[in-house]
Amino acid sequence: xxxxxxxxxxxxxxxxxxxxxxxxxxxxxxxxxxxxxxxxxxxxxxxxxxxxxxxxxxxxxxxxxxxxxxxxxxxxxxxxxxxxxxxxxxxxxxxxxxxxxxxxxxxxxxxxxxxxxxxxxxxxxxxxxxxxxxxxxxxxxxxxxxxxxxxxxxxxxxxxxxxxxxxxxxxxxxxxxxxxxxxxxxxxxxxxxxxxxxxxxxxxxxxxxxxxxxxxxxxxxxxxxxxxxxxxxxxxxxxxxxxxxxxxxxxxxxxxxxxxxxxxxxxxxxxxxxxxxxxxxxxxxxxxxxxxxxxxxxxxxxxxxxxxxxxxxxxxxxxxxxxxxxxxxxxxxx
Amino acid sequence: xxxxxxxxxxxxxxxxxxxxxxxxxxxxxxxxxxxxxxxxxxxxxxxxxxxxxxxxxxxxxxxxxxxxxxxxxxxxxxxxxxxxxxxxxxxxxxxxxxxxxxxxxxxxxxxxxxxxxxxxxxxxxxxxxxxxxxxxxxxxxxxxxxxxxxxxxxxxxxxxxxxxxxxxxxxxxxxxxxxxxxxxxxxxxxxxxxxxxxxxxxxxxxxxxxxxxxxxxxxxxxxxxxxxxxxxxxxxxxxxxxxxxxxxxxxxxxxxxxxxxxxxxxxxxxxxxxxxxxxxxxxxxxxxx
Numbered sequence: 001x002x003x004x005x006x007x008x009x010x011x012x013x014x015x016x017x018x019x020x021x022x023x024x025x026x027x028x029x030x031x032x033x034x035x036x037x038x039x040x041x042x043x044x045x046x047x048x049x050x051x052x053x054x055x056x057x058x059x060x061x062x063x064x065x066x067x068x069x070x071x072x073x074x075x076x077x078x079x080x081x082x083x084x085x086x087x088x089x090x091x092x093x094x095x096x097x098x099x100x101x102x103x104x105x106x107x108x109x110x111x112x113x114x115x116x117x118x119x120x121x122x123x124x125x126x127x128x129x130x131x132x133x134x135x136x137x138x139x140x141x142x143x144x145x146x147x148x149x150x151x152x153x154x155x156x157x158x159x160x161x162x163x164x165x166x167x168x169x170x171x172x173x174x175x176x177x178x179x180x181x182x183x184x185x186x187x188x189x190x191x192x193x194x195x196x197x198x199x200x201x202x203x204x205x206x207x208x209x210x211x212x213x214x215x216x217x218x219x220x221x222x223x224x225x226x227x228x229x230x231x232x233x234x235x236x237x238x239x240x241x242x243x244x245x246x247x248x249x250x251x252x253x254x255x256x257x258x259x260x261x262x263x264x265x266x267x268x269x270x271x272x273x274x275x276x277x278x279x280x281x282x283x284x285x286x287x288x289x290x291x292x293x294x295x296x297x298x299x300x301x302x303x304x305x306x307x308x309x310x311x312x313x314x315x316x317x318x319x320x321x322x323x324x325x326x327x328x329x330x331x332x333x334x
Numbered sequence: 335x336x337x338x339x340x341x342x343x344x345x346x347x348x349x350x351x352x353x354x355x356x357x358x359x360x361x362x363x364x365x366x367x368x369x370x371x372x373x374x375x376x377x378x379x380x381x382x383x384x385x386x387x388x389x390x391x392x393x394x395x396x397x398x399x400x401x402x403x404x405x406x407x408x409x410x411x412x413x414x415x416x417x418x419x420x421x422x423x424x425x426x427x428x429x430x431x432x433x434x435x436x437x438x439x440x441x442x443x444x445x446x447x448x449x450x451x452x453x454x455x456x457x458x459x460x461x462x463x464x465x466x467x468x469x470x471x472x473x474x475x476x477x478x479x480x481x482x483x484x485x486x487x488x489x490x491x492x493x494x495x496x497x498x499x500x501x502x503x504x505x506x507x508x509x510x511x512x513x514x515x516x517x518x519x520x521x522x523x524x525x526x527x528x529x530x531x532x533x534x535x536x537x538x539x540x541x542x543x544x545x546x547x548x549x550x551x552x553x554x555x556x557x558x559x560x561x562x563x564x565x566x567x568x569x570x571x572x573x574x575x576x577x578x579x580x581x582x583x584x585x586x587x588x589x590x591x592x593x594x595x596x597x598x599x600x601x602x603x604x605x606x607x608x609x610x611x612x613x614x615x616x617x618x619x620x621x622x623x
Contacts (some may be wrong), residue, residue: 032549048579050551057576058545114565123505165543172561174568181567189509189544191575306541 008279011272019067019168022293026063027055029300061192065272068195068202069187069255072247074288075281077262079209082216082277083164083240086145087267087325091248092259094148095131095155100252101182102159102166103127109170121198129245131155184311185256186282187296198250205246206285208239213278220277258295258311259289260318267321291317336394337487363472364426364447368520370414371430372399373602374451374467378428379405380604381468381476388422401598403607407425414438426470452544454603455517455538457488463603480605486558487608494526500553501623502614506597507558507568510540511535518600521607525614527554553621555581555590556583556614558597592618 027039031126034051042055073091080089091097107113107123114183139151163182167175215236218226227233252258266280266289273280297314302308367382368389369375375390379402392413393399394406412418414434419427419441429438431450442448449470454460457591461481468477486492502522504512512518513532516539522529530552531542547555555577560569571577599610 031543050548050580053579054545054548057574057579058548092433106466108565108567111563111565114562170515170566172569173399174564174566177508178567189571189574193575307543 004279008273008283011269012283012286015283015290019293021231022290022297023063023067025151026066026250026293026297027059029297030059036118055268057191058189061190061195062187062296063293064188064195066296067289068198069204069258070261070289070292071285072202072251072288073261073292074265075206075209075285076248077288078266078277078284079216079240080214080262080279081242081266082280083212083219083236084148084214086148086151088263089112089146089152089320090260090263091128091244092257093156093322094135094152095159096128096244097252097257097259098156098159098163099127099131099134100124100249101127101161101257103130104253105163105166105182109166109172109175111248117193118199121201121250121253124251125201125245125249127159128249128252129241131159132241132244135166136220138201147249177190180309180310183255184309184312185252185258185314186307186309187255188307190254192318194254201245201246201250205243205248205250208243209247210281210285212236212279216277216281220275246299256309258292260312260314260322261291261295263325264318264321265291267325275308279327284330362423364470365409365443365486366422366424367417367426367471368412368419368422368424369428369430370419370434371451373430373453374428375406376602376604377451377463377467380598381464381473382471383473384408386471388424389419390437397598398559398596399598399601401604402493403479405566413547416444419446420444448462454486455515456520457484457517457603457607458485460603460607464605484605484608485609493524494615494618494623496526498622499526499528500618501528501530501550502554502556502593503531503547503550503552504556505542507560507566509544509547510539510543511570512539514538517603517607518610521610522556522599522614525611525615526618544574544576548576551580552590554617556592556593556595556617558592591617591621 014218028034028036032054038051039055042052043060045052058193067135076096077090080091080094081087084293101124103123103126104120105123107119111124112119134155135151136146138154139147160183164179167179167182215226215231218229218231219236223233262284266284269283270280271286273283291314295317296310298313299310359421359525365386366388367378367386369378369387370391372391372393375394378387378390384405387409389410389412390406392409393410395403395411397403400406411494411615414437416437425447427448429448429450431452438450449466451463451466452459454463461484463605464477464480467476468474504518504522511531513529513535514553519529519532519538534546534550534588535542557572558569560572581590593614595610595613599606599613
């Protein structure tokens with residue numbers, strides 16, 4: 001097991017506490033105002049009143065999805081950065097999210113989801129898996145920072161344009177409007193059906209990624225050292241590939257692409273984890289939950305009328321951060 | 335003053351000729367009519383002689399939004415692009431005032447005769463459009479008959495006016511709802527329902543959050559039918575479990591009913607608006623019991 005020092009432990013407790021606070025805030029945010037005590041009593045109530053339906057069927061699944069998807073994105077970012085030893089790796093940047101969205105879009109608009117609903121997360125997972133394997137083929141997992149990012153950018157833009165193409169060709173007249181949803185992400189009006197659909201693969205994916213902590217710690221010393229310490233490199237690789245495909249694939253299939261969470265969170269928490277990927281993994285998971293919850297609350301607070309897309313907010317937070325990282329890595333190279 | 339020749343006769347002949355030209359121009363009604371807007375398509379189908387139409391939009395083929403999908407199959411369809419229309423050489427082009435603007439601009443520049451129609455946002459608006467089109471294409475009688483048919487149903491004496499007015503909200507894909515100054519609102523009011531969304535939204539249409547609909551808890555939710563074979567997230571909103579829960583029968587008092595009014599009846603203003611009214615009147619009676 002990974003040993004948590006006092007600092008990391010303290011921060012974990014703090015982040016968990018914050019998750020509770022933000023969850024309550026998330027439950028209280030919406031077009032209709034409801035006082036906090038009503039919200040809490042609504043959570044347990046069996047009666048079929050408007051208030052109970054709003055809390056139980058609209059806001060609760062939304063909050064739960066924020067938590068689940070935030071956990072998947074934060075953790076995946078940390079795992080990818082640890083495994084590729086690349087500070088810019090993130091599901092959104094290296095094309096995993098884009099391909100997951102493409103997979104989900106193909107499955108959904110072809111009408112397959114109307115026949116079996118499980119097809120939706122499966123489509124997302126397949127897309128994510130293909131992108132990770134494609135990345136390995138294109139750039140190789142051991143290649144330099146820039147090669148991987150370049151390959152990722154190519155995969156992302158290809159997946160994005162194919163997604164737009166599929167949506168433009170879909171027979172439904174609303175499909176073209178939904179390009180926004182898939183490319184920018186949103187958790188508006190999702191339901192418990194979505195929660196049920198993704199909870200198992202998501203938890204398995206998160207579990208797989210969390211088990212790689214010690215191996216990622218060893219990998220910071222280089223692959224040779226890691227294998228001499230008894231870590232099976234092939235096994236680590238496949239655990240990461242499957243874990244990311246499960247977690248990010250199913251998350252994107254119900255929320256669209258929510259970018260930058262996996263980039264920002266591990267970077268902010270890395271000093272707390274003393275630069276140890278093993279500790280960074282669970283911390284980033286908690287951090288990802290917090291960021292996604294906060295962004296989804298912000299989306300509802302700022303927009304009057306139709307909601308902003310969640311990905312707009314995370315990108316506004318994330319892209320300056322990304323620029324900062326680019327500048328930092330440039331000065332390092334010089 | 336005397337003219338160098340016996341010009342009186344010639345002048346007379348000219349006058350006769352001019353009158354002839356003028357009158358023949360007036361009575362030469364368009365024979366090749368193209369429409370680049372769904373709503374003008376639908377009006378054409380109701381008013382024009384079938385052999386005078388040369389092109390309509392591809393949207394008229396869609397049975398969900400068009401009242402004449404079968405008839406539409408007989409014509410060359412366009413996608414509202416100038417290039418598709420130019421080589422058909424129509425003598426009248428019907429367009430919507432706010433759609434395919436660039437096509438309209440080009441076609442006008444090329445010298446085509448274009449009639450732009452305002453989308454009808456009231457029953458009066460429908461009358462105006464029918465009257466204008468029927469005069470334009472020389473079938474005022476048919477126009478008058480159509481207007482009479484609609485007027486008969488929308489006669490103020492026929493308006494359902496009960497002391498207890500059930501509340502209703504129009505809630506379509508993506509939560510699209512309609513309020514004041516909209517055709518749908520007028521139909522809803524005329525059927526004896528009150529549209530409680532009209533005070534909640536700015537302007538005549540808006541997107542209503544699902545939560546707001548549930549909080550409003552109307553007696554009747556008016557929505558669209560849609561094709562299950564080509565799904566969309568926008569339409570899946572209408573299948574949200576929360577919506578299913580408030581409309582569950584027997585679970586509590588005054589649960590809302592759901593009225594499905596096909597979009598093709600009232601997306602555009604034409605005589606099918608009477609079908610929308612008839613359906614809503616039936617619902618009003620059912621809900622008011």
